[in-house]
Amino acid sequence: MSAIQYEKNADGIVILTMDSPNQSANTMNADFRVALENVVSKLKSETDLTGVIYRSAKKTFFAGGDLDELILATPDHATEFFNMTAKLKNDLRAIDTLGVPVVAAINGTALGGGWEIALSCHYRIALNDPKTKLGLPEVTLGLLPGGGGVVRMVRLLGLQNAFPFLMEGKQFGVEKAKSLGLINELADSEQDMLEKAVAWIKANPKSQQPYDVKGYKIPGGDPKTPAVAQVLAIAPAMLRDKTKGCYPAPEAIMSAAVEGAQVDVDTAFRIENRYFTQLATGQISKNMIGTFWHGLNAIKSGASRPKDIAKWQANKVAVLGAGMMGAGIAYATAIKGIPVILKDVSVENAEKGKAYSQKLLDKRVSQGRMTAEKRDQILSLITPTANAEDLKGVDLIIEAVFENHELKAKVTQEAEQYLIDGGVMASNTSTLPITGLATASKNDKNFIGLHFFSPVDKMQLVEIIKGKNTSAETLAKAYDYVQQIGKTPIVVNDSRGFFTSRVFGTFVQEGLRLLAEGVHPAKIEMAALKAGMPVGPLAIQDEVSLTLSEHVANEAREALKAEGKDLPRSGADEVIETMIHQFNRKGKAAGAGFYEYPENAKKHLWDGLSHWNKNTQIAEQEMIDRFLFVQSLDTLRCLEEGVLESVIDGNVGSIFGIGFAPWTGGAIQFLNQYGLEKALKRANELEAKYGDRFKAPQKLRDAASSNQPIK
Structure with a gap:
């Protein structure tokens, strides 16, 4: 089965439905490249072609490049790799220069190569879905957008406006994309999107990229424009100060963007491709892809979680100690919709801990990232208390008091009796051995370490520490809770200082x-x-x-x-x-x-x-x-x-x-x-x-x- 289904309707519009075989998402793999080449050949032979629509049969529009393939590219393969990616770019360019309108019907997330396919179209319609993510995050994997993304973003937004999306890999939603002019129209359903795409094609029988129109000027000016030249004079030094020379990708992106803005589009693509090949065949991108893609995905899929144990969800959590760590853990739990009892020695202290969440949520509201109603709903999930009996019925207790063996033992024994059967008792300790702390527990099989990092609201990692007698069920529950609150778990065995x-x-x-x-x-x-x-x-x-x-x-x-x-x-x-x-x-x-x-x-x-x-x-x-x-x-x-x-x-x-x-x-x-x-x-x-x-x-x-x- 082809990765692109080709269908021509009665109006002469060709609908290209991207559907990579044997994959849950579309990627720019060998199947896609072969299919695209065949599509270009077929489109060029059409005699009554009136337009082209890209759409997806998957839940998302397109996921991007095939990282399994990219990680294998070495300097020995540089020429072959350059030619392969140049061919892909040339095929996309061949479609957008046919002289007929080309539309992207974006039904979901389009990142990396997916967003580059969308940019290769003259008009972009997206489903009005706040969950949809768009953008070019390649820099976070030591790469640059190698499918025309650098060239097209610069020509559509201008150098200065494009830089954050290219050099920082900033992702954005459909509303932001519409405000930038990168999405032209929103639709309420896939059917509505397709109808709007057909209507636009009929209303615009002759179409081309705005930057292919004679006399087009890059927004804000090209590198020779005095205002832009002034910024570019110091930009490399500012970038080097930020990267300290450790990261070649942002520097390559800046070079490709600036050099490409001074030449015609096709030469700019060639410049982009040279830098892309240099990064893709280099070691740093392999290091970053291996960990930030393959490694994180392995952890997400439960690589260190005991197998054959049913998935678990925390329904009510208690946090002992409302200092900075305890308050942060309460916030991270409540924001994911889980009720939290926040206990300290006094209600005043516990209230101060809750106020930490209020401060973080107020900031979100003031930035327009959350409604006041949602903030109040999250805050209502945090119950401050000084009374241990309020812990009754919790299925997870996280002790987050000062790093002192006796104090931790005392609060464990006070609180543990209120856990439900099979509940988990956890210690947020950064150094004290878990097996030693577990001696205070009435059931050391259910005792585990959950080492959060400060500040909890920003730090993604949680180090799960197994005690000598911690059961596989307890480990699985701890792993599931960490993922439930949107954090990344790693699992280690007990020792002083653990790993981190x-x-x-x-x-x-x-x-x-x-x-x-x-x-x-x-x-x-x-x-x-x-x-x-x-x-x-x-x-x-x-x-x-x-x-x-x-x-x-x-x-x-x-x-x-x-x-x-x-x-x-x-x-x-x-x-x-x-x-x-x-x-x-x-x-x-x-x-x-x-x-x-x-x-x-x-x-x-x-x-x-x-x-x-x-x-x-x-x-x-x-x-x-x-x-x-x-x-x-x-x-x-x-x-x-x-x-x-x-x-x-x-x-x-x-x-x-x-x-x-x-x-x-x-x-x-x-x-x-x-x-x-x-x-x-x-x-x-x-x-x-x-x-x-x-x-x-x-x-x-x-x-x-x-x-x-x-x-």
């Missing part, structure tokens, strides 16, 4: 070690940003608070001492202790840490850090390697020790939980893409210079000797 907190600690400590070694703090922060980390280690340590880090380190030291083990002190410990006890600088919340926090000005590094400055010169690349390798090697150790059970959870968790450089595809993929033999050699060099924390795990040695990726 443990590896995150290595990044921050490496920054503190560099400071202790005498490197200028600004150089440390910049090296981390150039590695691809979102924030420097000193800024992050301020956010976490130095006192909390000291507390966690002391608790870990005591626990290890009880086991007859030792946690050696490092330069990082000395820096933390000096900052707290000598300089009284405890972090951002205390108003003073590694940074100064002036009231009406931007934060800046504290001058007193000169206490450690010996003007030590370490090459920037050496610091970048230290940041990336210290985290990657420890992530691999987590896999080796069984803390992590899968590479997918390691890669996704490292990016979404600790901000590991997204361009790498995650902490384990960093080693794969670095080259395993090279990575082993570099780890050995770093170990020789800086110590055991860079010692290569056996898994890296095995992978390097077999030259097989770590899977």
Whole structure:
């Protein structure tokens, strides 16, 4: 069966119904390319053609490029890949230059290649559905829109207006598209849409793209226009400041857009295609596709969830502790329509926790993203209380009190009795072992860790921690709840710091070690940003608070001492202790840490850090390697020790939980893409210079000797 069904009606209009065989969505795969080539040949042979309509037989219009195919493209295939994508673009262009009106009847989401097909039409009609998403998100996978999207968006919107949609991958709905002039008309049903498409074709027997009309000018002007030239003079520097040179895709998009705006359409397509080929055959797009597409989809489909256990839904949730974390968890739960009991030691404290949700929802209302009625409905789902009996009948309790074993045990025992049979007791802890916390529970099979990240309303990841006796049913329920509230779950086994907190600690400590070694703090922060980390280690340590880090380190030291083990002190410990006890600088919340926090000005590094400055010169690349390798090697150790059970959870968790450089595809993929033999050699060099924390795990040695990726 062809991926495009060809039907000509009595009016001479050809309706092209896209319906990729054996797929739930249409993609630009080999089947589609062959079908499109046949369609072009057939259309050119028509003698009484009056118009063309693209429509879809799927629930969505078109999903985009075939990422399974794209991820296989290598530099050796560059010429073949260039020719293949050029042919696809030429076929779309052949249809839009036939001289007859071409209409897109968009029945649902059209992203990437789907939106490019829509843009190749002269007129676009969409179903009036607020759930429909449109746009070009390729940049989020290290690519650019390679089916004409850069060229067409620039010519329709102008350079400056097109940049956010191209370089940030901003998606938009049908109303926004209509306001931009990218959707011409809305329809109430598929039948209505088809009738409107036919009517427009009949009313416009001769049609072409607006930019093919002689004398057409790009909105806002081309790159030679003084106002545009002024912006473009500084745009590359601003972009480099944002990407730190880690992401080639936004730079390629800007280049393709600006260069393409100075030439004719067909030459612009060729320019776009060269940049697309360069990105698609490069390593960074493979890293990002592997994790942000294949990895996330595997997690969504339950890769780490126990099989053969029925899907579960939380009907009523209790959150113990209405501080920032507890309030955030309550918000994330209520906004998905689940009733929440928010308990604290006093009703006043619980009310303050609810006020956090009110503030976030008020902001949505003021931005026009939510109605006041919807806000009030969500707020009505949160019940603040100080009375434990109000927890009666909940099927999930999440304890989110301070990181103290005794306190957590106390609130667990107070609350757990009110759970329904088979209910789940969870602890939102970032470091304390779950098996130890579960000893306070009357049923440790139903006890699990749910580690949320701050701020909960923005952070997508939840680390699910299995205790030694946690049952498969409890794990499945926790996984389902995390997905129910729209978050991304990863599953890990119990240990101190689990996975994310443990590896995150290595990044921050490496920054503190560099400071202790005498490197200028600004150089440390910049090296981390150039590695691809979102924030420097000193800024992050301020956010976490130095006192909390000291507390966690002391608790870990005591626990290890009880086991007859030792946690050696490092330069990082000395820096933390000096900052707290000598300089009284405890972090951002205390108003003073590694940074100064002036009231009406931007934060800046504290001058007193000169206490450690010996003007030590370490090459920037050496610091970048230290940041990336210290985290990657420890992530691999987590896999080796069984803390992590899968590479997918390691890669996704490292990016979404600790901000590991997204361009790498995650902490384990960093080693794969670095080259395993090279990575082993570099780890050995770093170990020789800086110590055991860079010692290569056996898994890296095995992978390097077999030259097989770590899977």
